[in-house]
Amino acid sequence: MATSATTSKQCFICKKEKSNLYPCGGCSENFCFPDLSKHRQEHVVELEKIVTECDTFQQSISEQQQDLNHRPLIQQVNKWERDSIMKIKQTAEDCRQRLIKSTDDNIIEIEKELNQLSSRLRKMRYDEDFNEIHLNNLRMLLKELEKELDQPRNVSILEEPTSFINKISISG
DSSP, X not given: OOOOOOSSXXXXXXXXXXXXXXXXXXXXXXXXXXXXXXXXXXXXXXXXXXXXXXXXXXXXXXXXXXXXXXXXXXXXXXXXXXXXHHHHXXXXXXXXXXXXXXXXXXXXXXXXXXXXXXXXXXXHHHHTOOOHHHHHHHHHHHHHHHHHHHSOTTOOOOOOSSOSSOOOOOOX
């Protein structure tokens, strides 16, 4: 760092004219002896900061080796997974709520039709006015109502081929 004394020049730190100045091999500035010591101490402090950063980095490497969840890319995949699951759960909940509303409305309509069918059945039984054609029609109507309860006409679940969750992959 310090080499030899030079002729009268100005110290880089104190700006005083000194006959004995020492050049720094790193920054090429000239310093008087007391300021050269200060300048050197700044380097020592900076070196200690780098040593501390190196130790911290070494600790980070150790943590990543011991626990995969400390690895930033693993954390990124974990976040993607959580976000994707939340999107799926929210979409499923939205669909459930819409289905509940639609199927509740459908059940009300089916109950109305079933009540009408029941009334017709009671009247036919009371009047004893029916034949095979009537029975077949009534059976078909009841089957249609049962089918409508399981699979309403105005409601269906569509799976769209476009993905709302971004697929991830690993390159490299």
